[in-house]
Amino acid sequence: MIARFFIALGAPLVAFVHYLGELVLLAADTFRSVFTHRLRWRLFLQQIVEIGLLSQVVVIVTGGFTGAVFAAQTYFQFNKIGMGSATGAVVAVAICRELAPVLSALMVSGRVGAAMSAEIGTMKVTEQIDALRALAVYPVDYLVVPRVLAMMISMPLLTAECIGFGIIASYLVAIVFLDINGTYYVANMVQWTRMRDLIMGVSKAFVFGILIVFISCHKGLTTREGAVGVGRATTEAVVISSLAVLISNFFLTMALNIVYPAGYQ
Amino acid sequence: MIAVRDLRKAIGEQEILRGVELEVAVGETLVIIGRSGGGKSVLLKHLIGLMQPDAGEIWVSGKSIIGMSERQLTAIRQKVGILFQSGALFDSMTVEDNIAFPLREAGMRDGKAMRARVNEVLEVVELEGENAKMPESLSGGMRKRVGLARAIIRQPSCVLYDEPTSGLDPVVSDSINRLIRRLQERFQMTSVVVTHDMKSAVHVGDRIAYLHEGRVYFQGTPAKLKQCDDPIIQDFLLGRSESATH
Ligand SMILES: Nc1ncnc2c1ncn2[C@@H]1O[C@H](COP(=O)(O)OP(=O)(O)O)[C@@H](O)[C@H]1O
Ligand SMILES: [Mg+2]
Numbered sequence: 234m235i236a237r238f239f240i241a242l243g244a245p246l247v248a249f250v251h252y253l254g255e256l257v258l259l260a261a262d263t264f265r266s267v268f269t270h271r272l273r274w275r276l277f278l279q280q281i282v283e284i285g286l287l288s289q290v291v292v293i294v295t296g297g298f299t300g301a302v303f304a305a306q307t308y309f310q311f312n313k314i315g316m317g318s319a320t321g322a323v324v325a326v327a328i329c330r331e332l333a334p335v336l337s338a339l340m341v342s343g344r345v346g347a348a349m350s351a352e353i354g355t356m357k358v359t360e361q362i363d364a365l366r367a368l369a370v371y372p373v374d375y376l377v378v379p380r381v382l383a384m385m386i387s388m389p390l391l392t393a394e395c396i397g398f399g400i401i402a403s404y405l406v407a408i409v410f411l412d413i414n415g416t417y418y419v420a421n422m423v424q425w426t427r428m429r430d431l432i433m434g435v436s437k438a439f440v441f442g443i444l445i446v447f448i449s450c451h452k453g454l455t456t457r458e459g460a461v462g463v464g465r466a467t468t469e470a471v472v473i474s475s476l477a478v479l480i481s482n483f484f485l486t487m488a489l490n491i492v493y494p495a496g497y498q
Numbered sequence: 499m500i501a502v503r504d505l506r507k508a509i510g511e512q513e514i515l516r517g518v519e520l521e522v523a524v525g526e527t528l529v530i531i532g533r534s535g536g537g538k539s540v541l542l543k544h545l546i547g548l549m550q551p552d553a554g555e556i557w558v559s560g561k562s563i564i565g566m567s568e569r570q571l572t573a574i575r576q577k578v579g580i581l582f583q584s585g586a587l588f589d590s591m592t593v594e595d596n597i598a599f600p601l602r603e604a605g606m607r608d609g610k611a612m613r614a615r616v617n618e619v620l621e622v623v624e625l626e627g628e629n630a631k632m633p634e635s636l637s638g639g640m641r642k643r644v645g646l647a648r649a650i651i652r653q654p655s656c657v658l659y660d661e662p663t664s665g666l667d668p669v670v671s672d673s674i675n676r677l678i679r680r681l682q683e684r685f686q687m688t689s690v691v692v693t694h695d696m697k698s699a700v701h702v703g704d705r706i707a708y709l710h711e712g713r714v715y716f717q718g719t720p721a722k723l724k725q726c727d728d729p730i731i732q733d734f735l736l737g738r739s740e741s742a743t744h
Contacts, residue, residue: 356588363548364586368600368648369575371568 259373259451260443263381266374276379284345284380285387291340292391293398299332300324300399301406308411317411321418322425324403329430330495333395335482338441341388342474346449349380350470353453354463362454377450381443388442389435396434429493437485444481445474499524499656499688500545505554507540514540515551516712522656525686527678529699531734532709538692539583541709542658545690546578547571559655576604579649583660583692585641587633593620593644594629600652619647624673639666646674650681656688657681663698675701696735700724708734 308320353376356362365372400422407413452470456462502520506513514537522528532538543549544556547563556563558574566574587596597616606612620626623643633641642662649657659678663671675698681687693699699706700720708716708723708731716723716731723731732738 359589360582360584360586361588363543364582364588366548366568366571367546367575367580367582368603369572370603371572 280383296395296399297402300402304403304406318417321422325422325426328399329434334434334437337392337395338478342445346474349449350453351467354456354466357456384442384446388438392438433493444477448474501557503555527689529691529703529706578656579654580658581649585645623647659691
């Protein structure tokens with residue numbers, strides 16, 4: 234009975250540790266390749282377009298409407314205690330530190346992570362990965378490295394963009410719908426928002442990008458069993474990436490708060 | 499060129515290779531025949547390290563490739579080309595880009611020379627003018643020939659062909675057979691051809707190996723194969739599904 238319980242507990246645990254190990258090995262392999270092998274610039278730029286450029290609309294819309302709704306909700310509460318003009322500060326700090334990095338990462342994992350695992354997974358099940366290997370091309374060099382580098386660059390920039398549009402939208406909502414004085418709004422925001430808030434958000438985004446890209450590429454590379462397998466790999470890539478983003482966000486907040494403490498000092 | 503010793507491989511519960519012994523001399527064409535699902539493709543993939551065996555040895559041009567890392571294997575793979583059973587073309591690239599891929603990866607930058615070279619091999623596989631098509635708009639036979647063009651463009655010293663003529667019409671099949679012969683005669687290319695087309699086997703093969711139940715059941719010249727009166731081989735040659743021995 235007790236043995237059965239531990240066996241039932243043990244198998245998923247072993248599988249989980251095994252999975253983490255595979256991710257770490259893939260990451261190690263990728264970084265080795267980045268430093269020892271020539272970068273394929275054309276593929277890298279293609280991925281910059283695919284990940285960075287084409288994700289902008291999604292991220293801008295996400296940032297904009299989140300900023301807008303968050304400004305409205307904050308105002309409704311704060312106005313009751315006569316602190317309506319503090320809305321700008323609250324919104325800006327929250328967007329920088331939490332909302333923009335997490336929401337951008339979730340959107341990117343849905344858009345880009347899914348595409349990556351589907352594309353690489355299809356290549357796997359149609360023997361195209363074997364064809365790469367047979368033609369003396371190491372799949373990590375060709376497929377993973379350009380995606381990882383493009384993601385490391387794109388994700389922080391996308392998040393910065395998300396922050397920017399979130400703040401602009403909150404400002405517009407504040408002065409148009411909430412009749413907060415625009416000058417106060419900006420003054421409060423500037424007073425309470427620090428460079429370190431921005432840095433924290435962008436650093437988080439960098440970590441999220443790395444999580445998403447390795448989880449998705451790994452799911453693609455380990456795809457099996459045809460079209461069904463590709464579908465499964467894609468779903469799993471998005472689900473695992475999203476959970477990884479949300480869970481790691483908590484720990485990142487706790488850790489980064491030591492380096493970039495919140496609040497006015 | 500290639501030597502295989504006691505190669506064993508099981509996938510899951512299924513024992514696919516159970517002690518394959520094989521030797522391919524430089525410049526020779528060895529044909530591997532056998533029932534569908536008998537492990538011919540699996541054997542071929544082992545020869546360039548795409549699959550790792552459970553036990554046994556594989557020597558390619560004097561080096562043991564077992565336990566080599568993926569990076570070390572690239573040196574072997576530059577010398578040995580493979581035509582996949584499915585063609586395995588890169589479906590996001592045109593025919594031309596597929597065929598030029600090995601050249602590009604080898605560092606060739608001169609677009610004009612590359613193009614000329616691509617057209618040359620396209621002519622060899624009788625697909626002139628199909629440069630701009632995408633793989634999905636090709637028939638199965640055409641894909642296979644593009645795969646073949648991609649496998650030979652860097653002029654490897656050895657090519658592994660996985661069913662090069664299956665799914666092709668008799669005329670194109672014949673021209674592929676001639677091509678394999680020609681590559682052998684002109685460039686002393688070593689070839690391993692997997693097929694279950696007996697006509698093609700007899701045409702291109704210097705030697706024929708019959709893979710049966712995970713082992714090489716018979717090995718010898720085409721003439722010897724035909725004379726062989728072993729019932730299992732006779733069944734295969736004559737295409738009988740009901741064995742005379744049963
Ligand atoms: N990647 C794989 N996973 C599981 N089983 C496989 C795999 N590749 C081949 N097999 C099995 O190995 C056996 C031999 O396959 P294969 O070598 O493709 O046969 P053939 O001689 O027709 O080329 C088949 O039973 C097939 O189901
Ligand atoms: Mg086969």
